[in-house]
Amino acid sequence: MFSYSKAPYRYIAKYKNGKWEEGYLSQDANVVLNESACVLQYAQCVFEGLKAYKTRDGRIVCFRPDCNASRMKDSAIRMAMPPYPEDKYLEAIDMVVRANREVIPPYGDGSSLYLRPFMIGTTPVLGVKPADEYEFRIFASPVGPYFDGKIKLRVCDFDRAAPNGTGNIKASLNYAMSLYAIADAHAQGYDENLYLDAATRRFLEETGGANIFFVTKEGSLVTPASGTILPSITRRSVLEVASKVFGMPVEERRISIDEIGGFEECGLCGTAAVISPVESIDDHGQIYRYFRERDFESSFSWKLRTYLTEVQRGERVGPEGWMSQPLSNEFESLCLPSGVCD
Numbered sequence: 417m418f419s420y421s422k423a424p425y426r427y428i429a430k431y432k433n434g435k436w437e438e439g440y441l442s443q444d445a446n447v448v449l450n451e452s453a454c455v456l457q458y459a460q461c462v463f464e465g466l467k468a469y470k471t472r473d474g475r476i477v478c479f480r481p482d483c484n485a486s487r488m489k490d491s492a493i494r495m496a497m498p499p500y501p502e503d504k505y506l507e508a509i510d511m512v513v514r515a516n517r518e519v520i521p522p523y524g525d526g527s528s529l530y531l532r533p534f535m536i537g538t539t540p541v542l543g544v545k546p547a548d549e550y551e552f553r554i555f556a557s558p559v560g561p562y563f564d565g566k567i568k569l570r571v572c573d574f575d576r577a578a579p580n581g582t583g584n585i586k587a588s589l590n591y592a593m594s595l596y597a598i599a600d601a602h603a604q605g606y607d608e609n610l611y612l613d614a615a616t617r618r619f620l621e622e623t624g625g626a627n628i629f630f631v632t633k634e635g636s637l638v639t640p641a642s643g644t645i646l647p648s649i650t651r652r653s654v655l656e657v658a659s660k661v662f663g664m665p666v667e668e669r670r671i672s673i674d675e676i677g678g679f680e681e682c683g684l685c686g687t688a689a690v691i692s693p694v695e696s697i698d699d700h701g702q703i704y705r706y707f708r709e710r711d712f713e714s715s716f717s718w719k720l721r722t723y724l725t726e727v728q729r730g731e732r733v734g735p736e737g738w739m740s741q742p743l744s745n746e747f748e749s750l751c752l753p754s755g756v757c758d
């Protein structure tokens with residue numbers, strides 16, 4: 417299950433008088449804020465999500481934490497927030513993982529320790545402007561898989577992100593507007609919403625919290641190109657594995673809603689979703705089904721997922737720099753910036 421379960425320690429750093437103060441660990445899960453804090457009134461909040469895993473031989477590793485650090489910087493800048501320094505970010509991840517090592521789920525059952533870095537504007541504002549002070553925090557929660565089994569999507573009549581909006585950053589506001597839509601999707605028997613581009617409503621974007629990809633009958637991987645989807649680190653990694661390891665042709669291009677019936681496989685990818693198979697997409701009564709000729713376990717999606725999760729769990733050496741330095745039982749260094757994040 418993917419739900420909040422309080423791990424004992426979280427990291428807190430505060431931004432005051434134009435600079436970030438030294439961060440520290442705390443056992444207090446509550447945030448105390450002024451009623452007019454910018455985050456409460458104007459949703460000045462960005463976040464990240466990554467996982468720490470236990471490996472078979474007892475090490476603890478993180479998957480591409482440097483990519484999260486750099487994406488959070490981009491998100492912060494777009495929300496007029498002071499970015500948290502990337503080297504400090506990696507140190508903070510390290511501290512939180514170490515402090516919570518007792519609650520990292522064991523190797524082999526598909527669970528992990530989810531880490532949620534986030535940043536909020538804390539000072540009171542009433543006229544619309546960014547806050548003067550901020551809090552950067554990372555809390556942890558042991559989690560299981562986000563999706564169980566195959567996913568049913570519906571094409572959503574709401575839009576997720578406008579051109580030149582905030583769809584390409586990890587802003588909480590992108591989720592606020594999706595809550596009504598996801599509650600409605602669940603009530604109608606779907607697992608997630610598939611959003612179209614807001615400008616023309618002809619091209620696929622992504623779901624509320626994961627990117628989407630397709631595989632053709634011949635084994636080409638196709639995924640939407642768009643400036644208004646969240647640049648998923650999982651997707652980036654999947655594309656690289658598909659092309660470099662499996663020699664699959666990879667295309668990042670606009671995907672029209674009219675062509676989705678032509679694909680054999682469809683999957684969602686993200687830290688929470690990992691790679692989850694999509695059983696069907698319902699476009700207003702027109703239902704497209706996937707994994708018809710190949711079931712999931714014999715599909716390209718399955719091969720990609722297996723490879724990726726083996727890398728993440730330290731069973732296989734992946735591309736250079738993908739796994740943060742293994743944290744040994746003596747808890748040496750967990751996160752060394754790898755510098756390979758594009």
Ligand SMILES: *Cc1c(COP(=O)(O)O)cnc(C)c1O
Nearest residue numbers: 625626627646648649650686687
């Ligand atoms: C976080 C997120 C993803 C997945 O990104 P990863 O880096 O792979 O975890 C996809 N879409 C949205 C909207 C997201 O917020």
